Amino acid sequence: AQDTVLHLAAEAGSVEDLELEDVLKIGYKGIKCVESGGPEPGVGCAGRGVITSINFLEENGAYDDVDYVSYDVLGDVVCGGFAMPIRENKAQEIYIVMSGEMMAMVDRGDHAAAGAADPRLRTAGLDALDALVADLENVLGLQ
Incomplete structure (x- = not known):
């Protein structure tokens, strides 16, 4: 299983304390995979996790040199x-x-x-x- 951006950010203290290598896993044929995650059901907004994750990925160059997302x-x-x-x-x-x-x-x-x-x-x-x-x-x- 893959750790999520939000889970790792909570453990580290904030998303700013993460490195791209912490959340990005390389899969079959070099496919880069990231799981954003979300809050416990009934607590918070899962859409916020998507926004946080995408912003983190952009700021850390995850979209560089990829053909498709x-x-x-x-x-x-x-x-x-x-x-x-x-x-x-x-x-x-x-x-x-x-x-x-x-x-x-x-x-x-x-x-x-x-x-x-x-x-x-x-x-x-x-x-x-x-x-x-x-x-x-x-x-x-x-x-």
């Missing part, structure tokens, strides 16, 4: 923190990947609608959404 965010809440990679012009293309269950599609539709309503996306030259991809295999009983 993929964010795996919770889909059940559309809040500022989870939308930060989109809102702060950190994306050139946006793909939402989801299961085919109804609630997953409703939640991802909320993300797409939130993005479409944000004029900052349009002024950044981004379409609100490049693709909405649903995995319908288990829903439709496909093999």
Whole structure:
């Protein structure tokens, strides 16, 4: 398991006390992986963890010399923190990947609608959404 940015920051005293090597793990074929983490359920804002982690990664050069960045965010809440990679012009293309269950599609539709309503996306030259991809295999009983 990988320690999260927020967990390590809490242990160290603050995120400023961390080094990139503390949170970044190199995986298969050199893929760089970081887990932002979040507060205990019912305590604090998980979106704040996303913002803190992305700011830390930027300030410490984690995005230097990478071709692609993929964010795996919770889909059940559309809040500022989870939308930060989109809102702060950190994306050139946006793909939402989801299961085919109804609630997953409703939640991802909320993300797409939130993005479409944000004029900052349009002024950044981004379409609100490049693709909405649903995995319908288990829903439709496909093999």
